[in-house]
Amino acid sequence: ETGVTQTPRHLVMGMTNKKSLKCEQHLGHNAMYWYKQSAKKPLELMFVYNFKEQTENNSVPSRFSPECPNSSHLFLHLHTLQPEDSALYLCASSLQGDRGRNEQYFGPGTRLTVT
Amino acid sequence: LAKTTQPISMDSYEGQEVNITCSHNNIATNDYITWYQQFPSQGPRFIIQGYKTKVTNEVASLFIPADRKSSTLSLPRVSLSDTAVYYCLVGVYSGSARQLTFGSGTQLTVLP
Numbered sequence: 001e002t003g004v005t006q007t008p009r010h011l012v013m014g015m016t017n018k019k020s021l022k023c024e025q026h027l028g029h030n031a032m033y034w035y036k037q038s039a040k041k042p043l044e045l046m047f048v049y050n051f052k053e054q055t056e057n058n059s060v061p062s063r064f065s066p067e068c069p070n071s072s073h074l075f076l077h078l079h080t081l082q083p084e085d086s087a088l089y090l091c092a093s094s095l096q097g098d099r100g101r102n103e104q105y106f107g108p109g110t111r112l113t114v115t
Numbered sequence: 116l117a118k119t120t121q122p123i124s125m126d127s128y129e130g131q132e133v134n135i136t137c138s139h140n141n142i143a144t145n146d147y148i149t150w151y152q153q154f155p156s157q158g159p160r161f162i163i164q165g166y167k168t169k170v171t172n173e174v175a176s177l178f179i180p181a182d183r184k185s186s187t188l189s190l191p192r193v194s195l196s197d198t199a200v201y202y203c204l205v206g207v208y209s210g211s212a213r214q215l216t217f218g219s220g221t222q223l224t225v226l227p
Binding site: 002004035042043044045048056058090092101103104105106107108109 | 119147149156157158159160161164202204214215216217218219220
């Protein structure tokens with residue numbers, strides 16, 4: 001185990017639903033990340049939080065809304081998704097990342113299917 | 116458009132050395148290069164990280180030329196359990212912005 005947990009592991013939702021993905025890290029890290037991994041694309045960084053402050057948002061549609069209440073928890077709120085949003089969503093954490101120097105620990109991911 | 120490219124797949128036999136190269140022409144100044152391994156249904160796992168020249172740990176070596184526009188992950192004496200997808204991760208310039216970007220991944224298959 002990596003010390004990063006994600007729930008749920010699998011999620012099926014309709015396009016009109018609202019759901020949330022949860023990530024928790026037990027490593028004492030202060031940076032947390034959301035990634036999207038689709039079948040035909042490389043891992044895509046979505047959001048980065050350092051010390052609970054969002055520091056990166058890589059042009060992610062507003063139907064994805066992140067929340068970081070503290071350094072140990074990260075949420076991804078989902079609403080009115082599209083079928084092309086179906087993917088594996090991975091959470092990671094690290095010590096405060098600067099210039100990619102710090103090792104990221106990944107959770108097992110949430111497999112999301114939008115119907 | 117900033118790109119981080121890797122070969123799509125590689126095959127090897129047990130006991131051989133495997134070298135996987137990642138090209139990152141627009142690597143950001145002062146950014147480190149990190150490699151990850153991913154098995155099916157799992158998140159990526161850190162293998163090795165470096166800034167320049169050569170880095171070695173207990174599982175791999177990382178070679179980075181002086182211009183830092185590429186990096187090569189070297190796995191000595193691979194075994195069947197090394198079958199996985201390998202990704203490089205670097206910060207690259209896209210226009211004036213720096214983006215943390217994963218390579219497209221290399222599926223390594225180790226054959227008996």
